[in-house]
Amino acid sequence: MYDLAIIWDWIAFSVRWLHVITAMAWIGASFYFIALDLMLKPNPDLPDGAHGEEWEVHGGGFYHTVKYTVAPARMPEHLTWHKWQSYTTWLSGAALLMILYWVSGELYLLDPTKADLTLWQGIVISGGSLTIGWLAYDQLCKSKLGETPTVLMLVLFGILVVMSWGYHQIFTGRAALLHLGAFTATIMTANVFFQIMPNQRIVVEDLKAGRTPDAKYGKIAKLRSTHNNYLTLPVVFLMLSNHYPLAFATEYAWIIAALIFLTGVTIRHYFNTMHRTGTGPHWTWAVTVLIMVVIAWLSTVPGGESYEQAEARSMTAHETRFASADGFDDAYYAVVGNCSMCHAREPSWDGIRWAPRNVVLETEADVARHAEQIYLQAGRSHAMPPPNAIQMDPEARADIVAWFRSATAN
Numbered sequence: 417m418y419d420l421a422i423i424w425d426w427i428a429f430s431v432r433w434l435h436v437i438t439a440m441a442w443i444g445a446s447f448y449f450i451a452l453d454l455m456l457k458p459n460p461d462l463p464d465g466a467h468g469e470e471w472e473v474h475g476g477g478f479y480h481t482v483k484y485t486v487a488p489a490r491m492p493e494h495l496t497w498h499k500w501q502s503y504t505t506w507l508s509g510a511a512l513l514m515i516l517y518w519v520s521g522e523l524y525l526l527d528p529t530k531a532d533l534t535l536w537q538g539i540v541i542s543g544g545s546l547t548i549g550w551l552a553y554d555q556l557c558k559s560k561l562g563e564t565p566t567v568l569m570l571v572l573f574g575i576l577v578v579m580s581w582g583y584h585q586i587f588t589g590r591a592a593l594l595h596l597g598a599f600t601a602t603i604m605t606a607n608v609f610f611q612i613m614p615n616q617r618i619v620v621e622d623l624k625a626g627r628t629p630d631a632k633y634g635k636i637a638k639l640r641s642t643h644n645n646y647l648t649l650p651v652v653f654l655m656l657s658n659h660y661p662l663a664f665a666t667e668y669a670w671i672i673a674a675l676i677f678l679t680g681v682t683i684r685h686y687f688n689t690m691h692r693t694g695t696g697p698h699w700t701w702a703v704t705v706l707i708m709v710v711i712a713w714l715s716t717v718p719g720g721e722s723y724e725q726a727e728a729r730s731m732t733a734h735e736t737r738f739a740s741a742d743g744f745d746d747a748y749y750a751v752v753g754n755c756s757m758c759h760a761r762e763p764s765w766d767g768i769r770w771a772p773r774n775v776v777l778e779t780e781a782d783v784a785r786h787a788e789q790i791y792l793q794a795g796r797s798h799a800m801p802p803p804n805a806i807q808m809d810p811e812a813r814a815d816i817v818a819w820f821r822s823a824t825a826n
Contacts, residue, residue, distance in 0.1 A: 421788050421824070422796060428515045435508035439655075442501035443648055449498070450645055454691035456483050464489060487623045495620070499613055506605035509655075513598055517542060517591055522734040523785060527588045541586060542595060546602045549579065553603050554610070557639060565639060572643065576600065576677055580670040589664035589774070590657075596673050597654030600647050607640035645688070650680040658773075662715040665774035672711050679704050731781050738784035741823035743815060750812035751783050751790060754801050765805075791820040 456468030467485045471478065517525045521535045525542065533541075553572065561568040579599055583592035615633040622629040653676050657663040663672060682700040690696035731739060738744065758765045759777040775789065776782050783790065793800040794808065795816035801808055 425792055431508055431512045435512055438501055438504040442505045445498050445501055451691040491623050502605050502608040525587055525591045531586045546599055549599045550602050550606045577674040580673040584670040589669045593654050593657040593664045593673055597651050600651050604644045604647055607644055611640050612637045646681050646684050649683055650677045661770050661774040666715050667717045668714040672714055675707050675711055679707050735781050735784040738787040738823045739780050743819035743822050746815040747819035748783050750815045751777050754806050754808045790816055
């Protein structure tokens with residue numbers, strides 16, 4: 417039974433790896449085609465219906481790309497559709513969310529100091545918010561707001577700010593930022609699956625049948641693609657945020673997340689303008705730096721419960737299970753003696769202002785709450801504590817392993 421934790425950790429690692437690989441493919445393809453479209457240049461010798469061309473060199477070869485406003489006079493039988501990158505990224509991300517935040521929801525998803533929820537209620541909110549978010553966004557795009565893209569973008573930003581605040585009223589800081597990223601990524605992938613690809617298929621079928629495609633399909637695709645363009649970088653930040661407590665474990669983490677969406681706009685505006693004109697507006701970098709300075713300032717307010725709050729809070733069923741297991745006392749003293757100088761609400765180790773990854777290991781409830789992490793990091797591996805900081809005795813590691821096995825034996 418105890419080896420299940422190791423197997424599960426490797427499954428999570430493998431799914432995360434797949435998610436990163438496909439995300440790189442999706443983002444890379446998206447950014448390439450955006451840049452290509454903006455760099456196209458007119459040429460009087462282009463075929464009928466062609467909008468522009470671009471010559472590129474890469475890897476020792478020369479590439480000549482021609483874009484048609486609608487389609488060439490003769491539609492080729494073979495077309496390369498760029499869709500699997502988006503779908504696989506979302507599916508692997510959804511699987512990773514379930515593994516980390518649903519299966520291990522008592523530890524990573526729920527924060528009893530914010531909301532008194534059962535695990536199943538947290539899971540319903542987690543999955544339901546992603547679905548409802550897409551449906552609401554889709555209706556906004558189909559409304560009259562779709563005819564005023566700038567206003568629609570402002571409304572979308574307002575929704576993201578509200579969702580950021582809402583997630584932080586319910587979930588842990590880490591889960592809140594991750595879910596905001598998943599909320600945004602769901603909109604992006606659903607744009608591809610439900611709008612861009614179906615409309616593109618209609619256009620292709622019309623062309624093959626000799627019919628003139630309705631211009632509305634191109635307009636719809638452009639609107640959704642523009643949103644995806646500006647949302648990509650914030651999503652990447654939110655997916656990385658769980659590694660940095662300064663981003664997720666502060667009182668104003670929801671504002672930090674909202675400001676990150678503004679940096680996505682300024683950065684993408686620079687590159688979009690540069691691809692189109694050859695020179696980007698340098699003021700965008702000044703604005704981006706200013707926003708990041710504000711974010712850094714906001715992050716100086718640490719989040720999480722105080723020591724007194726932790727002592728006063730009753731243990732959850734998950735924590736009680738591990739705190740009452742045989743060998744807990746020995747494991748607790750092993751953790752406190754080797755880890756608490758860094759993993760504390762007020763770390764005593766020089767240069768550390770907040771507990772790494774916001775993992776606090778001071779009280780019995782703290783240690784019980786992070787049992788699996790302690791087992792994997794300090795019991796079955798020597799990842800923690802860092803060998804250049806403390807040399808943890810083999811006996812202490814053995815106490816941790818014995819305790820965890822005892823707690824998971826039944």
